[in-house]
Amino acid sequence: MDFYDEFDQPPRRGSSAVTCLLAGLLGGIVGAALFWLLSGYYFPPVQEPAEFSPSPTNRLEITGGNAAALVVEKAKPAVVGVTNYVNVYQGGQKVVRERGSGSGAIISADGYIVTNQHVIDQADEIAVFLPNAEILTAELVGEDALTDLALLKIDRDELSYLSLGDSTRIKVGETSIAIGNPLKYFQQTVTVGVVSAVERQVSLIDSSYSYTYIQTDAAINAGNSGGPLVNLGGEIIGINSAKIKDVGVEGIGFAIPSNTVKRVVKDLREYGRVKRPQLGILVRDLAQQTQIVSDLGVYVDQVVSGSPAQAGGLQEGDVIIKVEDQEVNYSAQLFDALLKYYPGDKINLSVLRNGTPDLITVELAEMK
Incomplete structure (x- = not known):
């Protein structure tokens, strides 16, 4: 996997033998x-940073056979339609055409809506369809292609909304x-x-x-x-x-x-972008490197010259097994762990170097 492809450069949107991973715990759903x-397809200006304060928790305590129905009754007013419109020109005339549509969730009473980035990608205009059939123009607060998330804002108050839960507590x-x-x-x-x-x-x-x-x-x-x-x-x-x-x-x-979602929404509201930390390495799952499925960890293919990783002493061939106290068994867990931190933070990486444990301290930079 290509992890922060080139130091201080935008990430590539392509793939390579190292980068191609499909769904599966270790990249294992092949052929799908x-x-x-x-x-309709398979595939704008950013709001000034604002002070961010999470919406009050809006959690139900429901049990019994009709629990799902009661949850749906509460949740549906906070689910909206999102349509992406683009401007095209025919015979010198501007024509607005629908490019695609999706859904969104209202996450605050004052009109913030989270949706997928690919739903609003390259939109000239974004329309939000409320459950009461009202149609409103939405402002794009910010978008993040790497997590496929976008934050919209509509000019409404006292809306029904859904709280963001703690995904670490989810049980299979x-x-x-x-x-x-x-x-x-x-x-x-x-x-x-x-x-x-x-x-x-x-x-x-x-x-x-x-x-x-x-x-x-x-x-x-x-x-x-x-x-x-x-x-x-x-x-x-x-x-x-x-x-x-x-x-x-x-x-x-x-x-x-x-x-x-919480981290991305927070950054989009405060900065208009995700302040993503950067190590400056290319990695792959250790299991890909050794061809042994049971091997856990993230193998460092390359350390970019001048990167935080190089400054901290990380070397090619090292195997990252922890970020602080969080285990990283494969590449996606490394991405997740790093997204908890900000540029300028110092983090400890537990690595195996030729099979011997070592601890590397790295000061994260910001990916530009």
Whole structure:
């Protein structure tokens, strides 16, 4: 995997023999295509930084046989449609055309909405469709292609909203509820399933980065992109983003964990971008390097000259096994761990060097 491809350079959006990872705990679902869930295609200015304060927790405590129905009743008013419009010119006249559509989740009473970045990518105008059929123009606060998240703002107050839960507390087998607008025409569609797995390593098409995802069997279809995956507490545990679409494959969808969403939303509100830390290394899963599936850790293929990693003493061939106290068994866990920190932070990396444990301290830079 290509991890911060070139020091102080934007990441490539291509793939290589090192970068190509598909869905699976160790990159292991082979032959299946991972599709953006956007109707119509498979694929702007940023608001000034504002003070960020998380919305009050909005959690239900529901038990019993009708728990899912009660959660849905509470959650649906906070789920919106999002449509991407582009300007085209015909005969000297500007024509506004729909490029695609998806879903979104209101996460604050004052109109902040989280959705997928690919839903609003390259939009000239963004429209939000509220459950009461009202249509509003949305401002793009910021977007982050690497996590496939975007933050929108509409001019409304006292809206119903959903809180972002703690995705580290998710249990495999617990109920998961997906709400969105599949195929655009079936607004407020609800599907119920379970969390099939957590911390799935997923690398999406045209991206050399990977993060961990929640896997669910709740039915997710085109147009669900950006909609919430909700638990029985009425909290967002993930933002629906992708599914595996292949012959004979059913019920394998992926959602961006809510803790990743929290960090990205915070940065987009405060800075208009994600202040992403940079090590300056190229990595791959140790299992890819050794061809032994049980080998855990992240193998350092290359240390970029002049990078924080080089300054800290990290070497090619080192195997990263921890960031501070968090174990990293594969590349996506390394990305996740680093996203908890900011440029300028000093972190300790536990590594194996020729099989011998070592501790490396690195001061993170910002990826430009």
